[in-house]
Amino acid sequence: MSGFRLDRGGRVDRTRPIGFSFDGATYRGFAGDTLASALLANGVMLFGRSFKYHRPRGLLGAGSEEPNALISVSRGPGRHTPNQRATAIEIYEGLTATSQNRWPSLKTDLGAINDRLGMFLPAGFYNKTFMWPRSFWDKLYEPLIRRAAGLGEAPSEEDPDHYGATYAHCDLLIVGAGPAGIDAALEASGTAKRVILIDEQDEPGGGALDDPALWSWLSESLKDLAAAPNVTMLSRTTAFGYYHDNFIGAVERLTDHSAEIGSGPREKLWRIRAAEVILAQGAIERPLVFAGNDVPGVMLASAARTYLHRYAVAVGRSVAVMAAQDSGWRDAFAHARAGVNIAAIVEVRETVTPALLDEAQALGIAVQLGHSVIEVHGRHAVKDVTTARNDGTAVNRLTCDALLMAGGWTPSVHLWSHSKGTLAWDEALGAYVPDRANENVRCVGACSGTWNFGSGMVIDRLPTPRNQAKIKAFVDFQNDVTAKDIDLAVREGFKSIEHIKRYTTTGMATDQGKTSNLNGLQIASKALGRHATEVGLTTFRPPYTPQTFGALAGHAQGALFQPIRKTPIDGWAEENGAVFELVAQWRRARYFPQAGEDMHAAVNRECRAVRSAVGIFDASTLGKIEVVGPDAAEFLNRMYTNPWKALEPGRCRYGLLLREDGFITDDGVSARLARDRFHLTTTTGGAARVLNMMEDYLQTEWPELDVWLTSTTEQWAVIALQGPLARQVLEPLVEGIDLSPEAFPHMAIREGTICGVPTRLFRVSFTGELGFEINVPAAYGRALWERLMDVGAAFGITPYGTEAMHVLRAEKGFVIVGQDTDGTVTPDDAGLDWAVGKKKSDFVGKRSLSRPDIVAEGRKQLVGLLTDDPAVVLEEGAQIVADPDQPIPMTMIGHVTSAYWSEALGRSIALALVAGGRQRMGEVLYVPMPGTVISTKVSGTVFYDPEGARLNG
Amino acid sequence: MLLIHCPYCDEQRAEIEFAYAGEAHIARPPDPSALSDEDWSRYLFIRSNPRGRHHERWRHIHGCGRFFNAVRDTVTDTFEATYKAGEPRR
Amino acid sequence: MADALLRTDPVSGRAFAGDGVKISLAPPMARYSLRARQPEVLERLLGLKLSRQIGATLNGAACLGPDEWLLRAPAGTSLTTAAGLPVAITEVSERSVCLIVEGVRAAEVLAAVCPLDLDRYALGRATRTVFETVEIVLLRTGEERFEVEVWRSFAPWLNTSLQTAAGQLR
């Protein structure tokens, strides 16, 4: 037992005791305590185990810089959170916390064997070992290394919490509500500016919270800010990243601190765009580097003062101070005044200002000038320490149960650096301070390098008579990086600070080097004999402190992850047992199984219905673009491969669209409604891409054309009626359109009404049967579908899905862009040369079609494949070879793009891209599958009704 | 997320409203068939990709819908100017 | 002829009432996309003045771009198609639905998912923008009233998203 609660003082609410548990033992603290302060008040010094050596560790700090005291908090199923800093966990009734990275227990951890073996595990040791015998790597070494990984346990169940997010805009964003930040906010509170003040702690005040003299000022100021209508104050909110153009990411923690989780979001992501930013993030004290500086009970002097004043907790009953800075003396005085015994102030400097000496004397504090701590005794807690003159003489023991370190200060320039502001080296501070801004931002207070902590000496490590190469003097506490590891890295030729960081892993722990970076830098610069500025500084990366995945994902969770688009008819399909497939953002009915049917049976039945009676299909997802204006035909003529100018109003045409590199990107049937109006259709997945591509050409290449494009994909619900009886179903419902073959031939469009609503009625077929595609305003899609089902019942009308549609079109050899083509296929490859206007001087992609490798022999061409065994359906994606007996790697001459069982033909059919395919008609090719080879014959692509008689049913 | 001034809306708007559209001032040749394969491939594929001033196209796709040009420093990502399509290179 | 077909909407007509915000589906209306290089031609044709200011609304027509207006009119309104003229008039009445977000905290709810600075988004303004990843047209039709035009198939997602944001207000 070392730390204890003082009888008086502090900002904790002594009227509200709170019970919590740590590693199974129960403790009491007060409202306002962190887990760290509450445990400390209970005399707990041991908080965790280090990553590599599993050394016992206590608290180093009191805030978000804490590297040692990492804790797991569990609050019910799915609510396990590892690696939280005890210094940032607010206690609440019932808090259940456990230590990490130890087994079987925190006090006796078998992993600590690594500490004994430490000499054999220097930085980068794994690069040098585990290579022999080679076979051991996969089986033994690597699994062993991986098992040693990690700190806490990952969650094992889905997180039941949800997370919020918002955008926010302000004229002034202030990060950090310490004295400097609050002053800046007060200054702006009188103005018309919209101000947001962000602070990561539960209570605003920053450094002022550690200084009772400022408490009245603090409460007054906060009252004023609360009263200011233009100031928004966000506590428990961490500004974690500074992005382009003053865009700051911050996360607000809403429920982790309270016993009641409630139903609200756990955390909220703030995406803030600020006209101006003021960074007031303060400075972090630096540890001193010496043997035993990581023993529980050795901590930052400023942290001890935080515990003392803010939480009324003394970190020990007899506290020694190891100072290189005046601030350490002040912290010692603060303790003495609060009645905590100061064993001594050990000061590495030979002289300090008389004022300090006088005050020490007045408080009866023993002082050792020109001395350093050279050893700390005790494993789980400080027992006493050995000090010596800096020349190694006058070695003596000093009894104490806590040791405070005052090694200097490091301005928190993380966000400044995210913003690409430059840094300048300040020799006196031995630190980098903000220099030139890259955004509209400035730093105020300690993070700008200005503070009243007094003067001091910056020292890379304390002098010691012992062999520096043999002692463990820690730089990065969590990652167990010692000064000698950095020496070793330099010795092995790692001369850039980035190399040293990566080789030793210093600064790469979850604290991101907040307390270690500058010590590491100074040690490296000494070892290299180069000035710190020549060694450089590792880049600061977002986030400032670790941030929850869920918070960063914001709303995009569960049903809100990504929209799933449904057609107006989707509801009917769902109610009627459709099985769906996802296509681009849409979900489409794939087939409509009836009782006992599998996909095959259902699809066969649907196909039969279309071929023998009439099928009904929801084609609403097809992209639609209305192209309107005097130059509409001219525009389409330039975009598509085929001619459009001569197309008569009332007629439709198949359009093929290439990228400028000559490869097929989209296709669709389009109709001319009037001389200056076209109704285009695109593939389901291509709608947005095609519209953007057309806008691009229209706006930037041919701005002189008087034509405009409007997406009408969602204006229309589209119902395809296909089959010999389609006309009979339709006829009684349509008004103002003569459906007779003479008046309404294949590939024509008519406008009229159906069941009283306006329709654009296409006579088109993607099945080879007599067919219509009925476009009606989307709101009426479902009602019309249901009406058609009623009327069609007498004709055996059958709803079919995308799978049957694929089979039916394949029987006719109609390609599906994206399945039978893959972005490397030209019109000729796909057998669509007929759709390329030979007399056209230009169209998008034309020039590319004459490039040497595009006109070369032996390109893959789309052909049909008929397996020798008609019952065998090839697998889509299967590869094709000419010689199945060749050794691997085989020469593949093509692959199967589509393959189905054709109910109409009573056999399997397939489409394939085959090298020189059209010269191979009748040739036997092979599809080697695991354990078997399927032989198949090359055929044309039209398997059913080649002369197209059925179209004119 | 960049803040982009749309020269048509004459407003600074969030990057997520915009779609980047590649290097600017690469006009489609009036008569592609007259070009050699070499020149055609240059038009299709060669880009300046500079460290520094970059002339590029953006589309305010979730705004006014217009394509426009911009000059941006590719090292700092700061916009020097944005201007309407068809205006001379800045 | 059998009885007329009934409409179906992608989201329920029942309004959502949250703390300081109400979200409801606007009744059907006629919508037209109007395009022209010279607004005068459209104005003569339709006999109505159009704003030249992108983002402004005049006579029910929101100017979305230099040559683009979204006209919202009472259901059933039908416009000529103006054959031959250098303009484009396209009916898009059923392409989108309109969700009305109103109440003292309406702006706060929209700010959760829309990157616009709504404090500075004046009454009468209309623009295309995004709602997280989904495109919308946002109109401010009152100090505490916004209308969100969204393509039909995105409406359920958007509605849920709005309600979630509304539910997360504190």
Add this chain to the structure above:
Amino acid sequence: MTRFSAFSLFAKALGGHQSWPEQWPDASPKPGYDAIIVGAGGHGLGAAYYLAKKYGITNVAVIEKGWLGGGNTGRNTTIIRSNYLYDESAHLYDHALKLWDGLSQELNYNTMYSKRGVMMLAHNVHDVQSFKRHIHANRLNGVDNEWLTAEQAKEYCPPLSISPDARHPVLGAALQRRGGTARHDSVAWGYARAAAALGVDIIQNCAATGIRRGANGAVEGVETERGFIASKRVGVSAAGHSSVIMQMAGLDFPLESYPLQALVSEPVKPVFPCVVMSNTVHAYMSQSDKGELVIGAGTDQYVSYSQRGALHIVEHTLAAICEIFPIFRRMRMLRSWGGIVDVTPDRSPILGKTPVPGLYVNCGWGTGGFKATPGAADLLAYTMAKDEPHPINAPYNLDRFRTGRLIDEAAAAAVAH
């Protein structure tokens, strides 16, 4: 060079590790070399190593504007696989994969190549068709890649959610068991140490400022911050900055450089056994030997050298990760960073000779260069040594953009119809 082994480690330990030599000397430029490599990433250092090791050209300099391995080598998510569709790609990446095996022993430097398997998730019918096509092609090319059902995928990677109600349900997966990860820094350092041991000069903080060409147009050497360095053979392996270097030689290249972000979580105990990739949901993840979840994010949409990515990219990436692995929603992002990837029009590299005699290039790897490191390095070395491409990299020439023989894996994955 001290041979690394458990024994040497033990021996040095007794001496307090005082006597470890530099792993590579920090060389200063000589007036000239038989070959110069511009760019000391894994690819460049590897090329120098193979030049010296396999082709006997030891008078080689690798010049680097910053610190070696500081570019994409040290910034990527270290995914290694070779299950590509086209023969050209499969041969290229499998050449690399074969070299990965045994690389630690060859370099006497543990590169931590871990064959934990790379699993690619299929979320819709189109994914399934596309992955099956890959699997069949890989099988006939002798590249391992197998189809897993959703249940098998979950068995292989327990954190995976295969809920049918997911926005993008998992329908199955393609698994390459030989795929995996390696320790990126160790690859650069291992090549640097091995190359230096063979006499290669590694010259850091020495940015190329120009490529000098003679009257006949051929390369004569490289102008650098530290003076002119002569060589008749110059290989450029500068990733995101390749087009800048090529322009120094008067060559315009079909390259654009984009910011690519990656991020890691806090380290946790082993929970994620393999590498999982989902192109449909845009999520890529593995767990490092330190315990961090290593996550590949997307590229920003615009060209940039700022190495400063946007927040919304991270938002979308983590939303995707939480969608596929809901148990990780409470995990926390520890560090995010950006790299610069150079992308060609067909997203395949350019590796071979250039129109300038004596100038060779290895660039355009986009987001996938790490996996190819040993292969690309070996092939660049071969091409520089023989002044002609190896059959494996012959298709990756610059001329393909003129003739139209593109190698477009991404296009082959095609678009949903």
